[in-house]
Amino acid sequence: xxxVSQHPSRVICKSGTSVKIECRSLDxxxxxxxxxxxxxxxxxxxxxTSNEGSKATYEQGVEKDKFLIxxxxxxxxxxxxxxxxxxxxxxxxxxxxxxxxxxxxxGQGTRLTVV
Amino acid sequence: xxxxEQDPGxxxxxxxxxxxxxxxxxxxxxxxxxxxxxxxRKEPKLLMSVYSSGNEDGRFTAQLNRASQYIxxxxxxxxxxxxxxxxxxxxxxxxxVFGPGxxxxxxx
Numbered sequence: 001x002x003x004v005s006q007h008p009s010r011v012i013c014k015s016g017t018s019v020k021i022e023c024r025s026l027d028x029x030x031x032x033x034x035x036x037x038x039x040x041x042x043x044x045x046x047x048x049t050s051n052e053g054s055k056a057t058y059e060q061g062v063e064k065d066k067f068l069i070x071x072x073x074x075x076x077x078x079x080x081x082x083x084x085x086x087x088x089x090x091x092x093x094x095x096x097x098x099x100x101x102x103x104x105x106x107g108q109g110t111r112l113t114v115v
Numbered sequence: 116x117x118x119x120e121q122d123p124g125x126x127x128x129x130x131x132x133x134x135x136x137x138x139x140x141x142x143x144x145x146x147x148x149x150x151x152x153x154x155x156r157k158e159p160k161l162l163m164s165v166y167s168s169g170n171e172d173g174r175f176t177a178q179l180n181r182a183s184q185y186i187x188x189x190x191x192x193x194x195x196x197x198x199x200x201x202x203x204x205x206x207x208x209x210x211x212v213f214g215p216g217x218x219x220x221x222x223x
Contacts, residue, residue: 006158032209043202043215044159093158097209102147104204104211106158 003027004096006107013084013114021079021110023094030096033077034104035069038091050077084114118142119214121203127220132193136217138186138203147206148179150188152199153216159202162188193221 003026013019023033032051036044048064050056050071058064068080081088093109121138128134140148148165163170165177165186176189186203198221203214 034211036213044213046211049209091156095211102206103149103161103164104206106160109156109158111156 004030004094004105004107006094006110008110009108010111011113013112015085015114016083018080018082019084019112021081021092021094021112023077023079023096023107025075025096028096028098029074030077031074031099032096033071034095035067035077035079036093036095038093038109044093047079052077081112084112086114088112089114117215118212119203119205121201121214122217123215124217125220126217127222128193129222130193130195132221133189133191134193134219135190136188136201136203136219138188138214140184140186140203140205140212142205142207142212143184145184145205145207148186149204149206150175150177150186151202151204151213153202154199159204159213162201190219193219195221195223197221 005024007022035047037047038044046059047062048056048058050069052071052074056069071077094107095104119140150162151159152162153159163172165179167179169178174191178187200216200218202216205212
């Protein structure tokens with residue numbers, strides 16, 4: 001199956017700093033990348049949808065100035081958590097769909113801990 | 116009402132038991148349906164797609180009832196390794212909506 005590589009898998013940062021998470025599609029062109037957040041014992045919640053070369057679409061309640069998404073190429077999308085706070089600690093995961101396909105492929109996820 | 120709802124769980128069953136998960140969705144325009152499995156602190160992985168005719172993959176059987184907007188997953192002869200959270204996923208266009216998941220623990 002298609003592969004989405006997400007990095008880093010785990011990061012601990014100080015409150016007030018920024019963290020960048022990368023997702024790369026390794027064997028297909030990811031026109032669209034979905035970014036999710038998952039708090040403990042909860043399901044994945046869609047944060048935003050990014051399309052290559054255009055601005056991301058954010059879900060209601062997600063601050064676009066805090067969660068910066070860049071999708072400058074067909075194989076790379078990044079999520080930057082700016083001025084992170086402890087409440088931003090969560091599991092962040094990206095996903096994409098192979099062109100002409102319907103199955104979603106996920107990155108390995110990034111566990112962010114803000115201290 | 117949530118777009119995708121599942122049994123709240125958790126389900127604790129002995130090895131060898133048969134367990135069934137239920138899922139309902141609210142958007143009648145939904146086109147594709149899936150069951151994903153998520154292990155603790157890992158990304159979700161596709162378990163199986165769900166077709167209107169029903170489909171089976173080894174010990175796993177999935178059913179879809181479009182009229183009732185209902186999806187099910189049956190696991191027979193459960194193994195310890197089946198312990199995970201099972202996510203019902205509904206897709207329309209490029210939107211994937213995840214259910215809250217049902218956690219399964221298979222006990223020795």
